[in-house]
Amino acid sequence: MLLTLKLALVPAFLAALTVAGRVWGPSVAGWLxxxxxxxxxxxxxxxxxxxxxxxxxxxxxxxxxxxxSEAFNFAYAWTCRRSAWSLALMAxxxxxxxxxxxxxxxxxxxVWAVAAAxxxxxxxxxxxxxVTAPVxxxxxxxxxxxxxxxxxxxxxxxxxxxxxxxxxxxxGLLSVFPLLGIVLAVSAQRAHGxxxxxxxxxxxxxxxxxxxxFFAVTAAMLPHYGVWLSFGCAAVVSMVAQGMTGxxxxxxxxVQALSRELxxxxxxx
Numbered sequence: 001m002l003l004t005l006k007l008a009l010v011p012a013f014l015a016a017l018t019v020a021g022r023v024w025g026p027s028v029a030g031w032l033x034x035x036x037x038x039x040x041x042x043x044x045x046x047x048x049x050x051x052x053x054x055x056x057x058x059x060x061x062x063x064x065x066x067x068x069s070e071a072f073n074f075a076y077a078w079t080c081r082r083s084a085w086s087l088a089l090m091a092x093x094x095x096x097x098x099x100x101x102x103x104x105x106x107x108x109x110x111v112w113a114v115a116a117a118x119x120x121x122x123x124x125x126x127x128x129x130x131v132t133a134p135v136x137x138x139x140x141x142x143x144x145x146x147x148x149x150x151x152x153x154x155x156x157x158x159x160x161x162x163x164x165x166x167x168x169x170x171x172g173l174l175s176v177f178p179l180l181g182i183v184l185a186v187s188a189q190r191a192h193g194x195x196x197x198x199x200x201x202x203x204x205x206x207x208x209x210x211x212x213x214f215f216a217v218t219a220a221m222l223p224h225y226g227v228w229l230s231f232g233c234a235a236v237v238s239m240v241a242q243g244m245t246g247x248x249x250x251x252x253x254x255v256q257a258l259s260r261e262l263x264x265x266x267x268x269x
Contacts, residue, residue, distance in 0.1 A: 013037050014183055026188065026196050027203035031245065033184065034207020036214040036238060039175045043218065044231055046171060052222040052230070054168050057108065059219035061172025063212050064103045064113035067120035070208075071095035072178045073201040076185050077128050081194045085186045092178075092185070100173050108169075110219045117212055124205045129198040209245040214238035 020029045039062055047055030076092035083091075099120075106112050181204070188196050214234045221230035 014180065017180065017184060026192075026200035027206075029184070030200040030203025030205075031207040033180050033204055034209070034211045034245075035242060036211050038179065039211070040214055040231075040234070040238075042175045043172070043215070044227070046175075047218075047222060047227045047231075052227055054171075055227075056219050056222040057168035058172035058175065059215040059222065060108070060110045060113040061103075061169045062176050062215045063110070063219070064106060064116045065100070065173045065176035066117035066208055066212060068096045068099040068103060068173065069176055069178050069181060070120040070124045070205070071099040072181055073185075073204060074124055074128060076181075077194075077198050077201050080185070080189045080197055081129060085189045088189065089182065089186060092182070096178060103173065104169055110216060113219075114212065114216065117208065121205055121208055124201070128202055128205070129194070131195045131198050206245050206248055207242075210238045210242035213241035 017029045017033055020032050043055050043058050043062060046058050072092040072095050075095035076088045079091040080088035103116060106116060181201075184200060185197055188200055214237065217234035217237050218230050221233060225233075
């Protein structure tokens with residue numbers, strides 16, 4: 001059931017993010033990628049199959065895993081500015097594995113998980129490449145979109161197979177394995193270039209708020225209030241957090257939106 005859910009969710013969400021990137025730009029696509037659309041249902045199934053206590057531990061680990069995802073983004077975003085996608089992917093994966101291994105040595109608990117995520121987000125917010133020039137976009141064909149969805153499905157099978165017999169910590173870490181990040185980063189670099197990747201990943205940083213809010217609620221509530229009430233409250237809090245970070249995203253006025261406005265003004269003149 002878990003594999004079936006992932007195989008349905010990941011390619012569909014990748015298709016939605018691809019459309020969002022085309023219509024609203026890479027920052028919005030990255031922001032939307034922060035929603036717990038994939039990891040949330042996975043941890044829900046863990047709660048139903050292995051119990052609320054296990055899922056609460058996995059939820060805390062999912063928040064900590066933001067640090068590993070940001071390590072992937074940071075390494076990929078900088079490497080792809082000078083190297084092909086294959087080397088950038090290798091650098092990103094080394095970053096993810098290294099930080100994930102460190103996270104397994106963290107003391108358990110929600111406080112440590114949130115601290116690790118906050119440090120990683122702060123580093124990414126200040127250290128990811130900055131884009132000051134207009135970022136052109138290229139309309140993707142159906143073949144490229146299908147390739148993205150296939151890559152997402154294959155990665156899903158690999159990660160699900162690996163995590164099948166893992167404990168709570170690794171189940172939480174692997175539920176946040178950068179499936180979306182890998183596919184979006186590689187395909188974005190190939191189609192649009194390194195600046196598009198940088199904007200995409202800066203959007204992901206802003207989108208981490210709703211993700212962390214969702215799993216903070218499940219980690220705190222699951223041991224006491226049961227599965228369905230916990231996940232229902234988590235969904236509501238996550239959407240509120242997404243709305244708040246959306247205001248932050250609009251305040252930053254991404255470069256691609258500004259360039260689009262300039263183009264409209266020039267055509268009007």
